[in-house]
Amino acid sequence: MSSETVVQNPNPKNISRSIIGLIVVVAIVLLGFQSYTIVEAGHRGIVLQLGAVQPQVLEEGLHFRIPFIQKVIPVEIRVQKAESSQVSASRDLQTVTTTLAVNYHLDGVAVNNLYRTVGMEYKARVVDPAISEALKGITAQYTAEDLIAKRSEVSAKVKDALASKLGLYNMVLDEINITEFKFSEEFDRAIEQKQIAEQQALKSKLDLERIKIEKEQEITRAQAQAEALRLQKQEVTAELIKLREIEAQLKAIEKWNGALPNVTGGATPFINVK
Template identity: 25%
Template structure:
């Protein structure tokens, strides 16, 4: 009975010691076995591993590609036009021993701080040698490759590899935006004024052509109307002449009636003539004929 009382705690201690000597490495990780802070073993394959309990410890690190967004910084290109730039980098740990020696117990968080400084310095160095127009043009890809290569060389001592660097934003500082917008607005207003001027000029040409066409059409119509009117008057005179030739008396009678109609209209006009005037010949006769004129 007494023996079983001692065996159970001993078994528990043995099991605890055995479990503390075993560790598992995930397929997405790599591990370092440390003894009093010194690297004793590097485990790069996933699975079970063993260590000395209570003396050695296991530190795991990501074996995947990691991302690093940088803080926005102000960069002054060669044309002294300041830009606000930030970037996104992809990196991975390539040498665990060098990585541990470089960043110590800070691990990946310390590595991110160091990489942020390296990439920021690379961005300032590369973009400071080119004009701002190159940063905003097709040369942007070449500039990003230069930043990546420079950061890769500087970060090699950390035991990491910078895989890629991408510029995610290249904007003007806030204090320069209003001036830039004002300049852009002035340019657009000037272009609009030019377009309006060209439009008014084209409208004047179209209006002048329309007026000229209207005058030509109106003149041609008036000419044709005068010709038709002259032909009608000639035809009317011919008819009157034929009628006068056939019956001079009837022609004189109709002309007198027309004169009576025009002269005797209502109004304030007064006509003063003698009663024996020839104007009343057709009014004084019997049956509408002048007095003393024999019947035909």
């Protein structure tokens, strides 16, 4: 008696239930991941609900969102740097190439407004044009030489003008640094020649002052000598002359060796005692 193996075909209903169950599990997992978002440090989250920018701005950390309905756009609010080299004209129509470094950051509270009005291309649309406009407007107020001599004043004015322009778009200016003013070769040569002329003029002035001082010193010495002679003449009297003669004779006696000359000259002659 032979035994037969019975092969049972899979039940289509069971297969369908398994597939559906797998789909449900996958959907639940996806929904779980889509229900949360993480805003990294130094960023803020802009919430879009069906494409519309929402008023709330997400801080750093973990946040819940409605899957497939809400989308979170991360925006960096750390300090950012923009470098720019602008060609402008000074008040005396000299061509000036200015290299400027700008540090700025986005206002974390109002990044949603920036996104709504400008978008994520804010550097190209706002920052770079604002730097150019502020710099050209200020450099036009100064001559080329004043731009060099009053660099700190120029920098302060550019900072104020740029801060006002960026503030209109919810951006905060931290600091600016004018790293270089570059002029034409002709102007550089003119400045160099002027400095040489000023140095030569200063040297000539110092030489004249030195000569004047030396002359005044000579006059002072001559006046002092003349005054001394005048005082000496006033002090010469008959008694002083007699005193000087006596002093001379005393010095001669001190030097006498005991031998008497036959004839002597002077106010008091010696007598020959032979």
